[in-house]
Amino acid sequence: MSRLVIVSNRVGPLKDTGKAGGLAVALVDVLRETGGLWFGWSGEVTEAGTFSELKRERRGNVELATIDVSPADNDEFYAGYANRTLWPMLHYRLDVAEFSPLFEAGYHRVNERFAARLRPLVGESDRIWVHDYHFLPLGARLRELGVSGPIGFFLHIPWPPTEILSALPRHRDLVRAMLAYDLIGLQTERDRRHFVDYLREEAGGHELPDGRWEAWGHTVRVEAFPIGIDTEGYRGFVATPEARREIQRLDRHLRGRAQIVGVDRIDYSKGIPHRFRAFERLLEDQPELRGRVSLLQISPPSRGEVFAYAEIRRELEHLAGSVNGRYADIDWTPIRFMTRGFPRRALAGIYARSRVGLVTSLRDGMNLVAKEYVAAQEPEDPGVLVLSRFAGAAEAMSEAMIVNPYAADETAAALQAALQMPLDERRARHGALYARLVQADARWWANAFLDRLAA
Known part of the structure; x- marks a missing residue:
């Protein structure tokens, strides 16, 4: 039976403690319906980092699996590229964005390591749902490791217009990697328009009769899914x-x-x-x-x-x-x-x-x-x-x-x-x-x- 595998930077908890965000509670509820796995960062920074022992927690038919990150990973991937480059840029704040090759290398290194640690946990029939700006290229890394099943991605923060995104060094490489996903979900119709405008303007992309978009030799569906609360x-x-x-x-x-x-x-x-x-x-x-x-x-x-x-x-x-x-x-x-x-x-x-x-x-x-x-x-x-x-x-x-x-x-x-x-x-x-x-x-x-x- 197909499982749902959710990937996000932070995971859980498996029960509503009153402190967990509404999104976390909703994702656990969805996982419980068919059984599934939630994979991500443990929240711990250790010398072993992404090579740390896999931490597992199970409640019923839902399992959490987490790994640590190293001090360098935390500085370059999380505090660096994710939160000092992507976060401000995706919020239209080029004036405070930092474009560091060190941050960028750390971001891609951690995505590769997360994909490598997740791959043995994924079955052939599993559906994978990746969340947020920490893991924009994760789908491409999973495809390189042989994952052929459906992989979807949802961005919880805005997607900016092309003239802003194009300020990011190697922006085409990043968006091209995102086209490994079968479905890209965005919060609003405005965000969806910005994404497909980018495909049209930067990749020569075009819309197919079934509503998917073709660009750089890939086809992807891009739609708005406004998130709700319980x-x-x-x-x-x-x-x-x-x-x-x-x-x-x-x-x-x-x-x-x-x-x-x-x-x-x-x-x-x-x-x-x-x-x-x-x-x-x-x-x-x-x-x-x-x-x-x-x-x-x-x-x-x-x-x-x-x-x-x-x-x-x-x-x-x-x-x-x-x-x-x-x-x-x-x-x-x-x-x-x-x-x-x-x-x-x-x-x-x-x-x-x-x-x-x-x-x-x-x-x-x-x-x-x-x-x-x-x-x-x-x-x-x-x-x-x-x-x-x-x-x-x-x-x-x-x-x-x-x-x-x-x-x-x-x-x-x-x-x-x-x-x-x-x-x-x-x-x-x-x-x-x-x-x-x-x-x-x-x-x-x-x-x-x-x-x-x-x-």
Whole structure:
């Protein structure tokens, strides 16, 4: 019987601990249906690296198999090419991308090693589903090792226009390697257009009558599969003790005041400084809101070893301090900036008590925070989602208040409108958004991709 083999940089866990991301939970659920293997990095950095002993964990018919990486692999593959070259470039940030031959060599070395370690675990009838920018060339390496079965790839972050991607040294070699996949999935129709435009412009590719694309002697299907969340499951989190505890804490703290919430990793793609400036503009333009509304920004740090992330954290601390110094009162702090994470159940309670969910991404593959915020709202008295037009989620969440995060006045005006929105309009917007999230949830996303791969 055909197994599903999932490959991603980080894997698991096999049970929902409340800290696992919604995507991890969804992939485990899909694996359980037919049985399968999830292969990736153990999270450990050791001298043995990719030659380390294979770590295996089984729960029912699902197995995790992981290997370590070496210090050089971690520096060159993960912190280097993946997060200092590909991540900024795919988020349209050529100004902070680093193009290092050392990083590039490490990236391809690790992909070759992962393919070599995975190959003995793959059966002839297995379907392989590779995830994200860490493993763009992995399919090609697996084909070289004799894997002939279906291999699909899904990119969780944006795919940029050709004029941006073409700045990457040896970009043609990287995209040519991706054509070893049978199916390439992207988050949005915009990303799909960018990818096929690249095939047309750089590879002389053309579309076949069946919808596949032919380029460089390969055929591949390229489609958009917008990722969802476990909508009803996340809604259920609001009733858990962890969520109720946060709701009670916020009730005591807010005392009837409105709260705007943002939840993002500290990352230049998330537009958090733009968010702080828009909130400051709201307080400037609407003095009657001073003391009546606050912004809670939850930003667990990420990739602290990358200089750009340390810089943005310093900028955020400066901006928050400036706004608070200017507007705070004895019993009111305008911006509460927290650089630690919360379990998903606790976040559900925080979302539920926030009148506005604010997402100001400058570029985002999808942004599941926007969807989780909607899922956590009370249908009878829901909050309002203010969403950047540059987040992939905006493509299918038109009932949110869509804003340009670069325009502080526009975002501030949307925040004011959201805070003053009548109940019937809030219910109508939320109802439409929630119904669509239930229909296109994480299970739908995974099944849609795998059905297409099987076809």
